[in-house]
Amino acid sequence: MPTKPLAIIAGAGTGTGLSIAHRFARAYNVIILSRSSASIDPVISAVEASGGAAYGIPTDVSSEASVTAAFSAIKAKYPGSPTAAAVFNAGSWNRAPFLETALEDWERVFGIQGRGAFLFSKATIPLLLASKHLEYPPTLIFTGATASVKASANFTVFAAGKWATRALSQGLAKEFGPQGVHVSHAIIDGVIDVPGTKEWAFDADAKISPDAIADAYWHLHTQPRTTFTWELDVRPYAEKW
């Protein structure tokens, strides 16, 4: 099926990225850009196990050369396929007293949340602009966090990166919405229910379901262009906020 549309997802793993890949693979060929094969392979397996198709490209989103190479590989693999959706789900993390934060921590966070988000946007927007003939408006979604709207003590550097990504998503929504591309930002406010948080002592359903995040992303993607959502938040019912 050479012209089946593509969904390009930066940032995979066992949580939100996997669920998003799963959900979008029901309609599209999924491309996974992630740092290592170790994080890509389980996503590919899971997608294929449910009858979808996924293709992984180890990519360092903070590197212009790596991003350029990845998009050349996509073009080579799926020549002529339009891109229906792109999701920037790549993550960074930093929690430390400010004076114990090194410049390299700052650079690492901004390599992903800043330069990485910028490079991914530059690479995907031209593809999305060329996909306005598809069933749903072409969509670019960014994954945010509590820190996207609130900078807390010891999370200053992490928050600075997340605020930068959110600003990027807002400016892009305003510039490319009128050109028919739907740009959204999701604030994930709470602990996500993934293998890595299994040991955290929470009530049964007090963690965010990555599948439900994926459903929200799919809802965003299917909104008609009369009715675009820029931003929504999600949190578990039990979350204090």
Added chain:
Amino acid sequence: MPTKPLAIIAGAGTGTGLSIAHRFARAYNVIILSRSSASIDPVISAVEASGGAAYGIPTDVSSEASVTAAFSAIKAKYPGSPTAAAVFNAGSWNRAPFLETALEDWERVFGIQGRGAFLFSKATIPLLLASKHLEYPPTLIFTGATASVKASANFTVFAAGKWATRALSQGLAKEFGPQGVHVSHAIIDGVIDVPGTKEWAFDADAKISPDAIADAYWHLHTQPRTTFTWELDVRPYAEKW
């Protein structure tokens, strides 16, 4: 089907209210609370035409007595039916230079956006708290507007009312989320495509589709309690913001 769940919608008419009624009537018996039979009847007809059931009760949401009577009528009509969803879609409007705004304008706006939203919440939350056994978490949604987050010159009084409704929705989300009730607020940022705006010279699809708003409300309603959205915005792709 005596125990088919209810969806109670305050504020009907030919736009968003009608679309919401339509959408929720696919699963629930719909109750319409609106000021006059003239605004209720077209909604009932439309719902019934597509095979749903709707029941209208002329109600002044700004009056405690009228709201009390309405909920007694609901109970009498559908004894034992649980309430799956409630939508506060009642509207007010005021656009005027501030010094030309009379106290009665202020009172009219706050009768709906303030007291009306308060009374509707007081009446529906106990019903929603009793409905946690249904397929989807019980849901209370408030319809907001651009003015819910921005007070512009000449819209001061309207905005004051809308900010009050939004605060109400946020406080209720925080208090009743942990009790299993999903409270949401939707910022409708743009002109809605309804008969009353037909003459406005806009591009073909530069107005918000009320059906797409209804789809967003339904998506909110179906989110599992692990993953509640408090707020989302919607606007046409062409909207400047």
Added chain:
Amino acid sequence: MPTKPLAIIAGAGTGTGLSIAHRFARAYNVIILSRSSASIDPVISAVEASGGAAYGIPTDVSSEASVTAAFSAIKAKYPGSPTAAAVFNAGSWNRAPFLETALEDWERVFGIQGRGAFLFSKATIPLLLASKHLEYPPTLIFTGATASVKASANFTVFAAGKWATRALSQGLAKEFGPQGVHVSHAIIDGVIDVPGTKEWAFDADAKISPDAIADAYWHLHTQPRTTFTWELDVRPYAEKW
């Protein structure tokens, strides 16, 4: 000094209102509108003890008739005096689980934060518009709180009122700024150091100084019209936020 300008303050007592009266009395004749003589008298005494002049008028700001009478009394007392500044510092309070909040609680809060703020604005803006010849731009300041920007569980009704006041202040700033009237809003985020909070076990200086609030209000008042601040927040250094 018949034409000494006036500063009109709604909401007095032993805290912020008294400090504001004190501060503005260094330059202006101060008018105190407060519910009872019991709250007015200590302010008058304190102002006079430091050589200023203050005049109190028992006023229910939630009553149109009472507000009208108060401004007639001001005019009779100080005919021809321009109004340099007006401060809406009247307070309400409500903390309760939502379902235990009665309609009369809602009405009480909105009587002050809604109708009261509206009536005070309607009465003072024409006076301020006529005062553009004075040393500083005529100024209208509203006192806000943490709840002005965040609706927490059990503070829903209080927050709804505070959000309404904040919206009012923003709309008025946008409408009357271009006409030369400076409208501001101050978010007082923390416990104020007043007699009523003496027993609260806080560190020595972890409560907000009402005199420092008054200094901030005076700074706002003295800003030239090239450089108006709409909003600032204040909180004690030790406050968690």
Added chain:
Amino acid sequence: MPTKPLAIIAGAGTGTGLSIAHRFARAYNVIILSRSSASIDPVISAVEASGGAAYGIPTDVSSEASVTAAFSAIKAKYPGSPTAAAVFNAGSWNRAPFLETALEDWERVFGIQGRGAFLFSKATIPLLLASKHLEYPPTLIFTGATASVKASANFTVFAAGKWATRALSQGLAKEFGPQGVHVSHAIIDGVIDVPGTKEWAFDADAKISPDAIADAYWHLHTQPRTTFTWELDVRPYAEKW
């Protein structure tokens, strides 16, 4: 006066930086960190002309080595002098359609608003923490812009940088406020009245006065630690917002 406290200002020139230097030089020895002698010299001259003392150090705030060298030079020049205030006023600028923005534009903006603000904070906070014995609480102020709270089309990259700086200021305010350091952020919303904007056809006083910005910064600096402002906005009375 070897122990006269210091005020360290990053970003000088003929506008806000010069006015801030002027204002703070009434009480402190002022240090100017700016890219070139050409931007430093007029500030030094102006400060000295009014009887103050200023010392300039050509500095590239985006370079760790340059910032380290600058603070060594400060220490060598004023051994034992406490630092009373620090102002991050360094600017970047970018206005372009997103797809015409190169990675080097992104890097340039984030070199100043991101890494530069980070390095300046890391260098000044330890000095400020050691200055709690001075007359006013030690203060760190960041200069923001309209784009700090709103990402507009064609300003996406600029806004992303400004949002990052604002997040930094909020996180630092929360972390270091309880340690006695006052961190603030000022949103400068409008055109500043500087030589570079002389030709812009505005009404007489419809541009922001850099001296009034400096007065606001001085007010922030003199707030007692009971009553810290994190953020204020300033705009000309005539500004549409």
